[in-house]
Amino acid sequence: MEIVLVGAPGSGGRVVGQLLAERHGGQFVDLSGTPDRSADRLSGLRRAGEPDTGPALRRIIAADRVLADPGVRARLYRSRRVIWLDVPVDRLLERLRAASPRSREIDGGVDLRLADHLADFTPYYFAGSRVDATGSIAETIATIESLMAKPAESGTLILRADIHGGLLELGEGILARSLDHVVGRLSARRCVVVTTARHRVRADGVASEVRDRSGLPVDVLELPEGEPAKRLVEQERLLQSLARLRLERGDPLIAVGDDVLLEAVTFAAAVYLRGVPFVTVPVTTLGLIDTSIGGKGGVDLPGVGRNLLGAIHQPVASILDIDMARDEPVEERHAALAEAIKYGLIGDDALLALLETSPPGDGQGPWPGPSELLEIVERCALAKRRLVLADERDTTGVRMALNLGHTLSHALEAATGYRLRHGEAVAYGLRAALWIGHAIGVTPAPIENRAERLLRRLELATAPLDVSVDDVLTYVDLDKKRLGGRLRWVLVGIEGVTVRDDVPETTVRAAVARALAGTAT
Numbered sequence: 001m002e003i004v005l006v007g008a009p010g011s012g013g014r015v016v017g018q019l020l021a022e023r024h025g026g027q028f029v030d031l032s033g034t035p036d037r038s039a040d041r042l043s044g045l046r047r048a049g050e051p052d053t054g055p056a057l058r059r060i061i062a063a064d065r066v067l068a069d070p071g072v073r074a075r076l077y078r079s080r081r082v083i084w085l086d087v088p089v090d091r092l093l094e095r096l097r098a099a100s101p102r103s104r105e106i107d108g109g110v111d112l113r114l115a116d117h118l119a120d121f122t123p124y125y126f127a128g129s130r131v132d133a134t135g136s137i138a139e140t141i142a143t144i145e146s147l148m149a150k151p152a153e154s155g156t157l158i159l160r161a162d163i164h165g166g167l168l169e170l171g172e173g174i175l176a177r178s179l180d181h182v183v184g185r186l187s188a189r190r191c192v193v194v195t196t197a198r199h200r201v202r203a204d205g206v207a208s209e210v211r212d213r214s215g216l217p218v219d220v221l222e223l224p225e226g227e228p229a230k231r232l233v234e235q236e237r238l239l240q241s242l243a244r245l246r247l248e249r250g251d252p253l254i255a256v257g258d259d260v261l262l263e264a265v266t267f268a269a270a271v272y273l274r275g276v277p278f279v280t281v282p283v284t285t286l287g288l289i290d291t292s293i294g295g296k297g298g299v300d301l302p303g304v305g306r307n308l309l310g311a312i313h314q315p316v317a318s319i320l321d322i323d324m325a326r327d328e329p330v331e332e333r334h335a336a337l338a339e340a341i342k343y344g345l346i347g348d349d350a351l352l353a354l355l356e357t358s359p360p361g362d363g364q365g366p367w368p369g370p371s372e373l374l375e376i377v378e379r380c381a382l383a384k385r386r387l388v389l390a391d392e393r394d395t396t397g398v399r400m401a402l403n404l405g406h407t408l409s410h411a412l413e414a415a416t417g418y419r420l421r422h423g424e425a426v427a428y429g430l431r432a433a434l435w436i437g438h439a440i441g442v443t444p445a446p447i448e449n450r451a452e453r454l455l456r457r458l459e460l461a462t463a464p465l466d467v468s469v470d471d472v473l474t475y476v477d478l479d480k481k482r483l484g485g486r487l488r489w490v491l492v493g494i495e496g497v498t499v500r501d502d503v504p505e506t507t508v509r510a511a512v513a514r515a516l517a518g519t520a521t
Contacts, residue, residue, distance in 0.1 A: 001148070002051050002059045004076060006067060006125045007085035008117050009033070010092035010099075012133055013062035016085065016140055023141070024057040031063040051079040057148065067124040070158065071354075074374040078156045078172070082128030083144055089114045091134050123161035127171070129153075153177045155321070159378055164389060167317040168293070170378055172370055175281070175321045179206065180213045182279055182317040187250045190217045192242065194265045195256040196225050199283050202324060203256040206281060210254070219245055227418040229264040230300045232309075238268050252316065253278040259291035259422055263307070267297030270313030277316040283324045285336035285373070286423055289343075289380035292318045294388045294402070305478040306410045306418075312393060320381060322373050333368070335423030338405070338460050341430060343380045345451060346401045346497050351379045355454055401497040403481060404490045405429035408515060411475035415467050427461035432515040437491035439507050442500065447492055456519060464518040472512050 003020070005013040013032050021028035029048055052058040061080070067073045087095075093111050129147055133140045155173030162168075167185075169178045183191065191210050195203035200222065207218040221241050223229035242253075255265035255278060262280050269278035280292035295314035298307030325333070337355065344352035354375060368376055384402065391398035409429035413420055434451050437443025455461055481488045486501040487508075 001053070001055060001057050002061070002080045003057065003144070003148070004061045004063060004080050004082045004128070005085060006063055006082060006128055007087065007133065008092055008114060008121065008125075009064060010095040010114075011064075011085040011087045012095075012137060012140060013064065013085055015137055016133075016144070017060040017062040019137065019141060020057070020144065021060045026057045027059045029059060029061045031061060031066045033064065048076055053079050064121070067121065070375040070378040071371055073124060073158050074156070074172075074371045077127065077158050078371075081148070081152050082157075083147065084125040084128040084130045085133035085140065086125070086130050087133050089118065123159050123168075126160040126162065127157040155323075158374060161382070161385070163385075166295075166315045168320070168381060168385065169317065170320040170374065170381065171322075172374065173321065173323045175206070175319060175324065176209050176213070178317075178319040178321065179209050182319065183210055183214050183216070183252070186252055186277060186316065188214075188216060188252055188277075189248060190219070190245070190251050191254055192245060192247060192251070193218060193220045193254045193256055194223060194238070194261070194268070195220065196223055196229065196258075196261055198225055199257045199261075202283055206254060206256050223261060223264055226260055227300055227306075229260055230267070230298060230307075231302065232299060235264070235268055235271075235299060238264075239272055242268070242272050247272070247276065249273050249276055251276060254281060255279065256281045256283060257287070258282070258284045259286045262287055262291045263296070263298045265297070266295060266313055266315070267299050267309075267311055270297050270311035275313055278313075280315045280318045281324065282318075282320065284328055285325050285333045285377075286339060288320050288322065288325060288373075288377045289336060290339045290384065292320065293381050293384045295392070305475060305480070306414055308478070308480060314392075318381075320377055322370060322377065325373075332421065332423075334458055334460070335421040335427070337376075337458050338423040338427035338430060338455075340376050340380055341451065341454055341458075341460075342402075342404050342426065343383045345430070345447070345492050346383070346404055348379050348383055351376065352450070352454065354379075355458070397499060400481070400488070400490055400499050404492065404497060405433050407476060407479050407481060407487070407489060408432045408472070408512060410479065411472050412465070412467070414475040415471045416465070420465075424460065427455055428465070428515045431455060431461050432511040433489065433491055435514055436489060436503055436507055436511045437493070439511070440491075440500070440503060442491045442493050442498060444494055447494075451492075461515065462519040465516045467516065469509060469513050469516065472516070473509065476508070476512070 005017050007013050017028050048061050092114050131143050155171055157171035157174050159170040193203045193207045203220050207220050210218050253265055253269050255262050269276050282288045282292045295312050297311045299309040300306050301308045387399050405426045409425035412425040434443055434448045438448045488499050488501045489503050491498050
């Protein structure tokens with residue numbers, strides 16, 4: 001058995017860890033206060049070593065700022081019991097002042113820095129078992145030892161963010177514990193799981209977990225596979241089923257499926273009884289990194305366009321368990337990485353670096369592996385959450401950044417009869433947007449070239465598409481981002497994303513033709 005003690009500076013991790021190690025004959029490893037630099041973080045992880053899962057307490061690890069790195073956190077938390085020493089800011093400040101009475105820093109706004117630290121790091125700490133550490137060291141140790149006597153929870157939870165916009169839980173093998181946590185927070189009479197035939201086995205597993213842990217009655221309903229799930233006739237059928245089950249305002253829908261299913265259930269949850277709670281449980285990489293966050297539900301108008309009917313309704317929780325996508329075909333996962341490239345381009349250089357330096361197909365199994373996938377999902381999910389919270393109703397333009405590459409991608413999906421995977425369409429859309437940006441002087445050549453190299457490296461948008469430019473442009477003209485009769489393009493500039501409505505039609509046509517041709521020459 002190994003324990004990771006986490007908490008803000010002043011929470012007592014170092015002292016508690018040392019005393020626990022002495023009491024149980026274990027090794028103490030101190031990663032707290034590690035500078036926030038990659039070399040030091042990786043060095044600290046090596047010092048932590050591989051976890052020992054035997055019954056005796058072998059090692060106690062104290063960590064704080066090192067946890068900012070999601071890749072390190074995933075490796076550090078896996079197969080170890082994580083305990084959060086929770087201490088409020090005022091008590092932390094007292095302890096720091098007592099430890100360094102002559103330090104000017106203690107009186108120089110450290111309380112604000114501590115508050116900022118807790119705001120930033122609590123989602124990482126909250127993944128552990130919370131221990132109130134405001135009392136004496138002896139009391140804290142006694143509480144920890146009582147936890148050590150209980151069975152550990154299943155899986156590896158690396159993030160639990162509980163803020164406006166819903167609860168977000170991320171990890172590996174966490175479905176059972178997360179469902180218990182989420183459903184337990186709701187005042188529900190019953191639950192309804194919505195899925196497709198393809199994912200019925202997983203959905204039945206979710207239903208069984210909820211029944212066994214909560215005792216609530218659970219029904220499982222199916223929608224068709226793919227875009228047909230977002231037709232009005234299918235939405236009506238689903239809503240009628242909910243009415244027959246007498247679902248009430250506090251009874252949640254649990255969406256178990258891919259990106260299309262998540263969008264369809266979001267719409268249904270938004271309009272039934274003017275809004276019922278719902279939980280997203282994605283089973284694909286695309287659902288994990290994008291669709292499960294943000295609360296946008298969409299319904300298609302056949303022959304006209306994708307998501308032209310919609311609603312914004314935030315999930316009460318998103319359970320991002322990468323085990324749910326473990327059997328996903330490799331081509332599906334790689335296609336979804338186009339969305340990850342998008343998030344990198346709109347502000348996460350570390351994400352681009354991860355995609356550039358962790359090669360797919362290294363002989364060690366499907367890529368990304370669990371640790372890399374956890375990091376990719378976290379970076380994408382938190383980036384989307386930040387943009388959504390800044391512009392939830394899509395009215396200020398901040399959320400528009402999420403549409404990078406999507407003007408063309410939605411048109412391509414419609415023009416190809418939705419035979420193209422969403423991620424594949426986004427990859428073609430990214431190439432067009434980058435070329436347009438460069439052509440009109442917004443996107444610098446180094447940014448375009450870097451993205452182009454990455455698309456080629458991941459083998460995205462490389463094949464030519466058998467669809468005419470005119471057919472695609474017909475759907476581009478129907479894009480819902482139009483304002484005042486002018487189409488707005490989301491482009492990448494030196495200082496981030498910019499939106500332009502003055503792109504010449506000839507430039508758009510050339511960009512679409514270039515994208516449809518596949519790998520640029």
